[in-house]
Every structure is written in C-alpha cells, then in structure tokens.
Amino acid sequence: MSHPVSRRSALRLLGGAATVAAAATGTLTAPAAALPRVRIGPPASPRVEALLTRLTLDEKIALLHGTADPHGLGQAGYLAGVPRLAIPPLRLADGPAGLRVKEHATALPAPVLLAATFDPELARAYGEVLGREGRALGQDVVLAPMVNLIRTPYAGRNFETFSEDPLLSADLVAEEVRGIQSQGLIATVKHFALNNQEENRTSIDVRIAEQPLHEMELRGFEAAVTAGVGAVMGAYNKVNGVYACENKPLLSDILRDGWGFDGWVMTDWFAAHSTVASLTAGLDMEMPSGPYLGGALKKAVGDGSVPEALVDRSVRRVLGVMERFSLLAAEAPARPARDPQAGADAALKIAKAGATLLRNQAATLPLTGAAARSIAVIGPTGKLPFIGGGGSAHVVPDRAQSPLDAIRAHAGKDADVTYTMGEDLYGKPLPGTSAGADFEGQRVAAGVTFTYDGTLAVTEPDEWTFTIHYSGERPKVVLDTTELFPPAPGLGELFGGGLVGTAPDGLEARRSIPLRLTAGPHRLTVTAKGGGKGQLFRLRRSTGATRAADVAEAVRAARAAQSVVLFAYEDATEGADRTGLALPGHQNELIDAVATANPRTAVVLNTSSSTTMPWLARTGAVLQMYYPGQEGAEATAAVLFGECDPGGRLTQTFPASDDRHPVAKEPRRYPGVNGTQEYSEGIHLGYRWYDAEGVTPLFPFGHGLSYTTFAYSGLTVRPDGDGLSVGFTVRNTGSRTGVTVAQVYLGPSPDLHLDQAPRALAGYRRLELEAGAVERVTVRVSARSLSSWDPARHGWVLGTGTREVSVGVSAREQRLVGRGQVPSGAAAPRP
Numbered sequence: 001m002s003h004p005v006s007r008r009s010a011l012r013l014l015g016g017a018a019t020v021a022a023a024a025t026g027t028l029t030a031p032a033a034a035l036p037r038v039r040i041g042p043p044a045s046p047r048v049e050a051l052l053t054r055l056t057l058d059e060k061i062a063l064l065h066g067t068a069d070p071h072g073l074g075q076a077g078y079l080a081g082v083p084r085l086a087i088p089p090l091r092l093a094d095g096p097a098g099l100r101v102k103e104h105a106t107a108l109p110a111p112v113l114l115a116a117t118f119d120p121e122l123a124r125a126y127g128e129v130l131g132r133e134g135r136a137l138g139q140d141v142v143l144a145p146m147v148n149l150i151r152t153p154y155a156g157r158n159f160e161t162f163s164e165d166p167l168l169s170a171d172l173v174a175e176e177v178r179g180i181q182s183q184g185l186i187a188t189v190k191h192f193a194l195n196n197q198e199e200n201r202t203s204i205d206v207r208i209a210e211q212p213l214h215e216m217e218l219r220g221f222e223a224a225v226t227a228g229v230g231a232v233m234g235a236y237n238k239v240n241g242v243y244a245c246e247n248k249p250l251l252s253d254i255l256r257d258g259w260g261f262d263g264w265v266m267t268d269w270f271a272a273h274s275t276v277a278s279l280t281a282g283l284d285m286e287m288p289s290g291p292y293l294g295g296a297l298k299k300a301v302g303d304g305s306v307p308e309a310l311v312d313r314s315v316r317r318v319l320g321v322m323e324r325f326s327l328l329a330a331e332a333p334a335r336p337a338r339d340p341q342a343g344a345d346a347a348l349k350i351a352k353a354g355a356t357l358l359r360n361q362a363a364t365l366p367l368t369g370a371a372a373r374s375i376a377v378i379g380p381t382g383k384l385p386f387i388g389g390g391g392s393a394h395v396v397p398d399r400a401q402s403p404l405d406a407i408r409a410h411a412g413k414d415a416d417v418t419y420t421m422g423e424d425l426y427g428k429p430l431p432g433t434s435a436g437a438d439f440e441g442q443r444v445a446a447g448v449t450f451t452y453d454g455t456l457a458v459t460e461p462d463e464w465t466f467t468i469h470y471s472g473e474r475p476k477v478v479l480d481t482t483e484l485f486p487p488a489p490g491l492g493e494l495f496g497g498g499l500v501g502t503a504p505d506g507l508e509a510r511r512s513i514p515l516r517l518t519a520g521p522h523r524l525t526v527t528a529k530g531g532g533k534g535q536l537f538r539l540r541r542s543t544g545a546t547r548a549a550d551v552a553e554a555v556r557a558a559r560a561a562q563s564v565v566l567f568a569y570e571d572a573t574e575g576a577d578r579t580g581l582a583l584p585g586h587q588n589e590l591i592d593a594v595a596t597a598n599p600r601t602a603v604v605l606n607t608s609s610s611t612t613m614p615w616l617a618r619t620g621a622v623l624q625m626y627y628p629g630q631e632g633a634e635a636t637a638a639v640l641f642g643e644c645d646p647g648g649r650l651t652q653t654f655p656a657s658d659d660r661h662p663v664a665k666e667p668r669r670y671p672g673v674n675g676t677q678e679y680s681e682g683i684h685l686g687y688r689w690y691d692a693e694g695v696t697p698l699f700p701f702g703h704g705l706s707y708t709t710f711a712y713s714g715l716t717v718r719p720d721g722d723g724l725s726v727g728f729t730v731r732n733t734g735s736r737t738g739v740t741v742a743q744v745y746l747g748p749s750p751d752l753h754l755d756q757a758p759r760a761l762a763g764y765r766r767l768e769l770e771a772g773a774v775e776r777v778t779v780r781v782s783a784r785s786l787s788s789w790d791p792a793r794h795g796w797v798l799g800t801g802t803r804e805v806s807v808g809v810s811a812r813e814q815r816l817v818g819r820g821q822v823p824s825g826a827a828a829p830r831p
Contacts, residue, residue, distance in 0.1 A: 040313050047328060048319045051085055052312055060308075060315045061297055063087070065290025075101055075139055076269070076392075077288045079318075087319070088140075088327055092188075092287070095142040096160045097388050097629065098395035099133050106133055106343030107387050107397035107630035111145065112609070113354035115162035116626070116648035116704070118741045118766045120175040122350050127179020127187070129346045134185040136338040140327065141186040141231060143392065147173045147220035148235075150609070150652045151196040151685055152663045152670045156577045158609035159389045159627055163651035164686030164701065165761050166216050167785060170223035177227040184333050186325055189224035190233035191268055193217055193250060194679075199577045199671040202271070205238040208679040210791040211755060215683050218254065225259045230321040232263065234283060236271045243273050251282030264317040275300050284314035340398045344631055351635030353739075356624040356648030357705040364600050364620030366642025366707055367563055371600060373415045376557040377404050378594060379567035379587075379604075380425040386567075386606040388627045391574025397630035403567060403604075406637035418561065422554035422590045424547070427467040427512075427540030430456065439539035444472075444530035452526040458517050465542045465585075467512045472535025475528035484513050547586055551593050558594045564601040565640060566594055572608035577671070581612040581658050591615045604636060610654040613698060624648070642707060647739035647766070649704035649810070653687050656698040662689040687811040688757040702743050702761075702810035708734030708771065710809075712742070717805045717820035722783040724820045728807050729776050732769040739768050744779045745806045745814070746786070749799025749822070754788045756799070759811065762786075781805070786822055800824045 069078035077092035094100035098107045150164040162169040180187040194206040234245035245267045255261045266285035272292040286293040300306040385400035444450045477484040558564045595601040595618040602621040655661035663670035668678045687701035714729040744763040748756035763779035787796040800822045808814035
C-alpha cells in the first residue's frame, strides 16, 4: 500500500503522465509549448522594494545580465551594479576545486576525491576554504558546487562532481554550500539539470521520466536549496524538449513552487536562447553578457511582450540575495585576508582522507622495512605534480611539490629512490628535417611569423606521436596533407587538462597526436606567429622504438628495486568527454611490463573517473588519488608510507570493461542519437544497474581498503519516528589505527508498485578507530530514503512493509543483513 505525499495537481512536471507513459514505451516526446501564466511572487524586504521603485528600467536590466569587468580581475563573470543607488557590482568566479582567478589560490582536491571521504564535515571545511578565499580574492559569487550525478564513466567533468549516488551527493553538496556561504560568499549550485556529459552538451535533448528525475538527479539540487544556496545555474542542455534555461517545469514548478527557492537563476555561459520564454519560465540572469536579457529585454518591455513586473521579479531575487549577504549594507562586509596555510592544511587533510586503496596484495603497502629503503618511482606524474583537471576547475596553486621529492623525504636520506619517466611526456627531438630547422626551442619574435616548408625523413614504418609545446598562439603544423594540431572541438582549445604547463621553459600548452608513418620523406610545414609578445615553441616526437627504450629503462629500474611506485595519469577537462576507459597513451603496456618485472608494484592513479585495469592481477597495490590538489604529493606519500590510513571509498562503480556498464552499447543513452538522449535506465544508475543486471564490476561503489581490519556485529533495526534506526557494532581487529566507512543499504518495499532498486544507499558513517577499539554506531534512515516518487501522484510515497536492511563496506560486500518494518502510519516526506 502506498501513501501519497501530495497530489499537487498544478505540477504536471515535465510533461506529466504523458511523458511517463511515453518513457515506458521508449518514445519520449516534449510537452506542447504554451505560454504559462506568470506569478510575480511575494514582495521582498522594505529595502529591496524601495530600491525597485527608484531603479530605472535600464538599471534594472543591467542587474540581469553580465558585462565586461572594467578592472579585468580574471574572474568568470561580472555584473554591473548601480553606483547611483549604492548597489555594488558582483564578481563571479569559477571554483569547484579552488578559485579560478589570475592570482594564486588554494588548489583543493577534486570534488570527486572530497566525496570519497564520505564525510559531510570535510565537505563543509572544503566549502569554508572556497568561501574565505573567494571573499579574500575580491569575488562575491562562486560558481560551485557542481552536483550533477556521475551517470556515464566517459563524462569529462566527473572529477568536478561527487557521486553516482543521490543521497551521498545531496549530503555533501548541502554541507559544502553551508561552508561557502558561512564565509559571506554566494554559492551557485550547477548545472540545473541533467548536464551529465560534455559531448553535445549545448544542444542535447535529455528525455527522462518523472521518477528517475526526482529520485536521482534532482536530490542534490534540492539539498542545496534546503541548505540556503543563493544562486542556481541553469544547464546548457534541453530537458524533455525544452532548454533548461527556459524550462518552466524545472525553474518554476520544481525549483520555486516545489522547493521554495528564493534566490536567483543564472544561465551557464552563453546558455540563453530566448528573452520572453526564458524570463517567463523563471530565468533571472544571463551570463556572461546580455544578447537576450539586455537590449532585447528592453525592447520586449517596450512592445508589451514582457511586463515590467516580470523584470522586477528577477531584480527582486538578485537584490534579495545581495541583501541577505549584507552586500546592500551602508558598509559592505570587510574582506578577510587570504590564509594560504589554512587552505593548504585543509587541502592536505582532505586529500589524505579521500585516498582510496583499491587493491593491496601481500602487504605491498604501506612501504616499510626493506621495501621502503629501495624504491623505483616511475611515470611522468611521479615527478610532475598533477594538481587538477582543466576548464572551470583549473586553479593557479600556491605551491605544488613533486611526488618524487615527497617520497624521498618520507623514505629518508638512507633510502635509494630512483626515478625514470617510463612514458615520455615530452618526446624526443625530430630527426632528419631538411634546411637545418631547429624545433627544439624555436623563438618567434613579436610581430614576426616563422615558416618552415621542408621534409621529415622516416627510416622505417612506425607509429609516431607528435607533441608540440607552445607559449603563444598554437602553431599550425601540417605533415603531408594532415594538420597535426587542428583547433580542438567545443571548448577543448580554451580548457587545458591537468598537465598543461609541465613543459620546460615555461611553455603553457601541450598537444599530442598519434600517427602511423611509412618509411621515406614526408613533407612538413610549420607556421608560427609571434603575436604581440613573441613566443617559444617546441615540436617533438615519440615512436615505437623510443617507447620501447623507455619501457626497457623502467623495467631495469623496477628489477633493481625492492618496491615500485608507478604513477599513471589521465588529463580530463571541461568541454570534452573521454573516448574510452583505458589509460591514455601506452601506459597500460608500461604498467604491465613493470609489474611483471616486480610484483611489488604499487600503481598510483591520478585519473578523473573510473578506469579499466587489464594489468590489475599483476600489481601489488592500486591507490586511487584522482586529482589531489596542491598538497597531493605529500598526501600520496603519507598514505604510501602508512603515516595515515587510506580512508577513501569509491563514489562511482568502476566497470570491468568498456562494454559492461549502464550506457555501454546503448547509444540512445549515451551519447545520444540525432540530438536526443534517453535516460531509459530510469532509477538504475551506477551500482543499482549492476545489481539489477547481475553484472560484476571491476570495483563496486563504496569499495576501499584499509591497512587494518574491522569486524561488524549486532545489527538492530527499529522504527524511529518517520524513519528507521539502524544500530551495529564495529571493532578494529587489526594492529593499527584505521578507517572504515559503514554503509547502510535498503531493499525495496513490497507495498510499492513502482520501479525500485535491488539495493540503495540509505545512510553511512565514516569511523576512525584505534587498534582494538569498539564503537556502537547508529545510522538513521530518513523517510526520504524510504520513499519513491510516484508519477501518478506527482509526489513522494512511503515504501511501507518489511524492508531488507544491510550494513556493508561496499555495495557488493554486505557484512550484516536484517529486516525492518516500516508501518503504514509513518509520515512520508513533504515535497
């Protein structure tokens, strides 16, 4: 028997029953377009209402779109204020992993590593760093956090968000928002909604039914609203046929009427598509400029297609948030001084806590005794600090230590720690160019154009990888008739990955391309412009022969050492999805060869998301560090040497192969067909899909190892108000202090005739226990976790009856299993 929360007949959400029925048949259609009746909403505070009466129409419109910052402080956006009325401007900065401005800032670990801590308190501390630094660096709004679920392992921004699980994402985003805003900075939760991939993100039409929309993707946004978030960023994509930034069911019916959001909604950058439809649907601000909510809006007000009261509604929202953050006060809040050390301390603590040990055979880790005194460090990111991903998440860090230096410091002066690159990041000099061209460091003066038209001699057929490093405009390089480094699609040219800037001589960009070449001469033409400041560029190559020599050198080093720490990496960035789940380049072959030579090989992964591991069985250990921020080297070394326990757990399932995951072999699910994408997996996202389909992953959601062992016992499940109280005992049965993350999973309700997951995360608790310590734990399962969204009622219904409750250390490893009774009289969650 189900219990409706609210019928809310006015909310025919996203096409209502017609959309759901279509979803069941696999043919999703958008609801017919219609101009909705607009409600202006309640008045704001007396101060805001007084300002509204004094603002001219031009001044009102200036508060609804971005413009160029006259001071050029390098933030993402700028909103001109109204000096005449002491309304200050607003500066907006990217900041999912630290403030992206031209100045130095704390480079925090990627949000996905934060999520791996399963610790809302650390999420709040993370937000506090963002909030304090944003204010100190002259910003008023931070475009963070990102809360879109990890739906596909290929998504280029998986490192920028939290999890495939809606409960965990919601808990963490809520605390990060509270942390940011506790420092006086306005947080912006993004991207509302369903921006779960980069491919075709500006045009893809996401078709989804009500139940998965509310149960999965929207839960994190709702939590942000409950936490008091000041702003919401609309997504690029369409949702059921309507662009998200002009989607009334999203912006008005759900966000405002359903959740009570009273802040403002802004577009993602260049994501507006209309004037009347956008403003009517609930959009308030266009960024970074105003082609639709600038002059076009003034014209629409003038010709009567937009009532000025609708403009007032959006201005009221913007000024209301500014007032809430004391930005309209006679004296603006004083900006704090930066505290780089506090930021660094938080970054280090979070990186350690999120370090996730995926495999550890024969006590490969931690490094102790003889194993700690003879170490071969291999891989480019073993020497070059890999801080973060590209795009909105790029931060200019205060500092960044080499992992090699950190390992040597922890190993001690008497240890023998060697280094070899293994996978050449830079390439070797070009051989056999005619006319004596120097591509090892070609300087091009300002205002000068360098040209080369000659030949490249290839002595035998081989696979070549050409790499160019450059400090100015990207040079044009053509081999025969192939342009080697054409402009990147989408935003790829604008947003570099995490290893940008790693070249010698301060070169800021790097591009590579593999190519199969035949023996003989090849025509090579190069054109490089010096621009206004001049530039330096370097063109190099790697071949099968040079790679074999590099691997052979790495194997020799591995055989000569007691232990190997091999760093593997993957660049990921906004603007592009991954093309596969394998490590890029020839890293798989390198790991396979090194681990075969020395089974005590610990692989450290600086990757953005799930990765396939064909070499896994030959390794001793695998440590997932994602993009660990500016303190990543110290955090990695501390975990490798056992100075702290690896406390992270996976927040996304790692598939065993490219063809065994929820969107594999399903182009309609990803990347979409003919511009349309169907979320036909429904609520079975991530680990729920693996359970429902009986597919074994490489590593399950929630997985992570400790350097000690834990025993679970004494499960009790009791009614607790409108939820359940789950109790159990955890004992550290090992010989050292360690971390375990107890995860409570809930089975389906027998009384609900709705789609339900075989098992869903309903609660968790991160525990750090000393050796031999025992703790009795209570985890409360809320009414929301016990409920499902009923599309027939457009509301939440409680899943009553006897429910299986299990406690485990991952979605696939349940230590305790019991049952709990949810009475039919319990209260269901309100919408």
